[in-house]
Amino acid sequence: MTNASSDAVDLLIVGGGVNGAGIARDAIGRGLSVVLCEQGDLAGATSSASTKLIHGGLRYLEYYEFRLVREALQEREVLLRAAPHIIWPLRFILPHDSSMRPAWMVRIGLFLYDHLGKRKLLPGSNGVDLTRAPAGKPLTGDFTKAFEYSDCWVQDSRLVVLNAMDARERGAEILTRTRCEKAQRLNGEWVATLVNTDSGETRTVRARALVNAAGPWVRDVISRRTGATVDKSVRLVKGSHIVVPKMYEGDHAYIFQNDDRRIVFAIPYEGKFTLIGTTDQDYTGDPGAVAIGDDEITYMCRAVSRYFKRPVTESDVVWSYSGVRPLFDDASGNASAVTRDYVLEMDTPAGQAPMLSIFGGKITTFRRLAEEATDKLLAALGRKGGCWTADFALPGGDIANADFNAFLTDLRRRRPWLPEDTALRLARAYGTRVDRVLGKATSLSDLGRDFGGGVYEAELIHAATEEFAISGEDFLWRRSKLGLHLDATIRDAIGAWFDQRRHAAAAAADNQGGRLSMGGLR
Structure with a gap:
């Protein structure tokens, strides 16, 4: 298919993270013409700084996020079938610490986790005797019992790129290193000025609707780029990870309960390493300048060292990364308790072009978010088109x-x-x-x-x-x-x-x- 017109399209999507790329793919497949602009590289911010899990979110059950967990659990196998090259099953070992959560609570949580979603490809949960199982060998003798369950691993930035590739192959235009400098409503459409951040080249795009998928910059797009007013707000939460030399043998991951009631993962990474994360800290700075703090490194080293026989120290860290999660602000006092659910806010002043802004979300549910967003956009534009992405593989995923x-x-x-x-x-x-x-x-x-x-x-x-x-x-x-x-x-x-x-x-x-x-x- 040919690229969309460079002058007039149905949708201008601002933001090339997983949500923006997912919406571009879904919308172009339903007959809408699409231009997506991203100020840096695809997945250049939050979407490449995740824990790289396609998971239901076991800990979200404690916050009664049953709908979110159910949706995420269902998506695990949809995405696994769509991209089995970059997504694969991963077994998690949860050593039991009775001072954190009683065994009965963990068992109930895992029972719900096994049955809330449709699970066909992934095995269910079971108990593990750490005194006999290989998974117990790298752990201290303080932990004799564990629980085991399934989730999935994902190459997060490649997931974004594959969605963008598929969108382009279906006719969307994907513009990286291209900032939306300004957008204004004029004569029933959006008129946007795009600037290439490398060459300085400018371009004008007219769109029937604007999608604000700018992640941590979602408020910036609303207030500074469009001048619109939207009531919803975003809460920026920094999450950091560290990478250390391989801590243990085996292809399983660990989920450790920390003494602050948060959890920390230790995950096999790139064959030779172990990925440890994450943190949750409120963030008020420039999302583009986010960096791990010494306190976060110390926190993660201490958290996993409670469990591993060989302690992890700051000197073991070979690489680290940080990202800002643009979570929907639900007024939670604790950053860890802020909902990972998403909110789609449609701004449609009478007789004017609509703008859809995305608040929150998690990588696991990006496809469902894109589906719901495209439904809203089609309705706003007076168009129709059935959902399709659940049944089509991503590029390279037709295995x-x-x-x-x-x-x-x-x-x-x-x-x-x-x-x-x-x-x-x-x-x-x-x-x-x-x-x-x-x-x-x-x-x-x-x-x-x-x-x-x-x-x-x-x-x-x-x-x-x-x-x-x-x-x-x-x-x-x-x-x-x-x-x-x-x-x-x-x-x-x-x-x-x-x-x-x-x-x-x-x-x-x-x-x-x-x-x-x-x-x-x-």
């Missing part, structure tokens, strides 16, 4: 029977020259689209320049042309997590490759008397 292991086995059979670790990484990243990366290659040398660490030029070309990657950082930390694995020399070489590509495109545009196309290089 037979959602059986990733069988798919990987077949890839290794067809491409025996790929090293096993490279084959696994590429299969996880690209799913059935791995052949678009590998092309007709019959050896590693056919993949172009070897940057080291299993990275070849063919993959960088794919990231730049198909996945909106413009910089080395985009590729190393959001399209992948190779930044954790590669040394500085290789990272710099990859960054230089993207820089050279961008400069060459700019020079070619100048020579032709034109300008660099907004939204990335293809």
Whole structure:
């Protein structure tokens, strides 16, 4: 399909996180023309700073968020079928600490967790004897009993990119490094000025409706960019994570109860590491400047060291990241208790173009949020179109029977020259689209320049042309997590490759008397 008109569209979506990309995909599939603008990279803020779980939210049951938990539990398997390459089952071990919560309370919570949603692919919960089970080996002897249950892991930033890719392939226009400088209602539509943050190029887009999916910047878009008034408010809560060398063997995760009644996860990460998080702190600064604090690092190290035989110290931390969660402000006193549910606020002054603003939400329920948002937008625009995303795979996710292991086995059979670790990484990243990366290659040398660490030029070309990657950082930390694995020399070489590509495109545009196309290089 061709891209939407650059001048007049049904929807202008501001924000390229998981909610914005999800709405773009859903709406274009229901017949609406769409332009999405994102001031940085896709998933450049909150959506790449999650705990990377597709989960019901076991602890939300304590706050009686039954509808949210049920919806999230149902979504686990919908998303698992849609993208089994970037989403996979994960078993969680919850050591029992009777001083935190009594066993009967945990059992009731897990019973609800097993039965609130439709569970077909994931096994249910059970008890674990830590004195005998392998999961007990890395833990102190203070914990003899545990509970085990299922949730899912997700490559969060890739989830965003896949939604944006699918939206573009269906006809949406996705503009990264493009800020919505101003939008105003005029003659029954929105007239927005978009600015490319790299080139300074400006562009005017007219839209029948505006979607404010700016995440932590949702209030900024309302008050400073549009001048509209919306009663709902957002509460910014900072969540930070640390990454340390692998703490234990096994592919299970731990969920630890801390003495402040919060929970902290320890999760296998990128093969060689353990991911620990998260924190919950109210945040009042610039969302773009969020950073982990020393107090957060100390908090997480202390929390998991109550459980592991080998304590985790600040010196063990090899990487950390922080994000700002734009939660709906429900006036909770405790940041941990603020609802993770979402609120969609439609502003429709009489005779004027509508604006839909998104407050709150969690990555697990993004597809349902997008469905509900598109329903509201269709109604506001006097259009109709049935829901569809629950039954269609994301790019690369059309793996037979959602059986990733069988798919990987077949890839290794067809491409025996790929090293096993490279084959696994590429299969996880690209799913059935791995052949678009590998092309007709019959050896590693056919993949172009070897940057080291299993990275070849063919993959960088794919990231730049198909996945909106413009910089080395985009590729190393959001399209992948190779930044954790590669040394500085290789990272710099990859960054230089993207820089050279961008400069060459700019020079070619100048020579032709034109300008660099907004939204990335293809």
